Amino acid sequence: MFSTSYSPKEITNHNRNIEHLFYRYNISTSSQSTIEEISIENELNSDFFLDLVRCYNDYENIKSIDFVSYRIPVLIDYLEKSHKYYINKRLPEIEQCLDKLIQQESNPLIFVVLKFFEEYKVDLINHFSIEDNLIFPYCKSLFNYYYYNSKKDLDYILDNGKKAIEFINDHHQTKDELKKIQDIILKYKAPKKNLSFFQIFIQQLSLFQQDLRIHAEIEDNILEKKVRSINNSLNIKYA
Structure with missing residues (x-):
């Protein structure tokens, strides 16, 4: 559902229970920058962060995510x-x-x-x-x-x-x-x-x-x- 073109604001508007993930990385949940832009700015792995978002949005997603690749x-x-x-x-x-x-x-x-x-x-x-x-x-x-x-x-x-x-x-x-x-x-x-x-x-x-x-x-x-x-x-x- 989500992609790296989504912003923290869009993601947390969809599911407030994902807010805490952004807090951990010191990312504002009101930011309208994309996950890709934020990842570049903060030297984060955007794909990994997106996979975390998917897990916290729906725990069942963890079965299909290849965390081994990170x-x-x-x-x-x-x-x-x-x-x-x-x-x-x-x-x-x-x-x-x-x-x-x-x-x-x-x-x-x-x-x-x-x-x-x-x-x-x-x-x-x-x-x-x-x-x-x-x-x-x-x-x-x-x-x-x-x-x-x-x-x-x-x-x-x-x-x-x-x-x-x-x-x-x-x-x-x-x-x-x-x-x-x-x-x-x-x-x-x-x-x-x-x-x-x-x-x-x-x-x-x-x-x-x-x-x-x-x-x-x-x-x-x-x-x-x-x-x-x-x-x-x-x-x-x-x-």
Whole structure:
């Protein structure tokens, strides 16, 4: 449906739930420049960005998009930007809505959800921190050494490769944890006076869950496979 000749304004007028993608790349949703023009100006891959737009417009599109064709730095740039967006905006917004529910409703189930969500948030942020500080630098160094034979990157790979590979091997996405929160909260029958906050909270959880599924598809099924392929080609032995 969309193409790189569309502007952010046209895209978000069609589907407001795509606004957050533009926020991640610091692109104004009111801009009337085309995606192609914005990509040139910001040194972005316009095809990759458009594929993301298609996924966020309809999650089912992810099955037909060839994310494997994109290079590792392009994938990591998106994943890093998403981590910052989740921590600085998405998670605080969900917490804020949950806090408002608690202020207006004393049902013990809401406090169970809050405790579960707080634990989930801590685990997720710790997970992001390891990826941002170990996994992504390792992936970029592996890419640079493979294509440009950089001695500096080889040193980083040899120093950090064992830890990175161990984390990747033990890596399990926590995307399904949000489903547990949803299952708990849906058992709660919100009074009419709190219905709006309840509905907003459920919607925020659903959108975040979908967001994490796209994130996991790119990270687990695309980036990880590309990294393993390069690692096997180089046949590096980690001490």
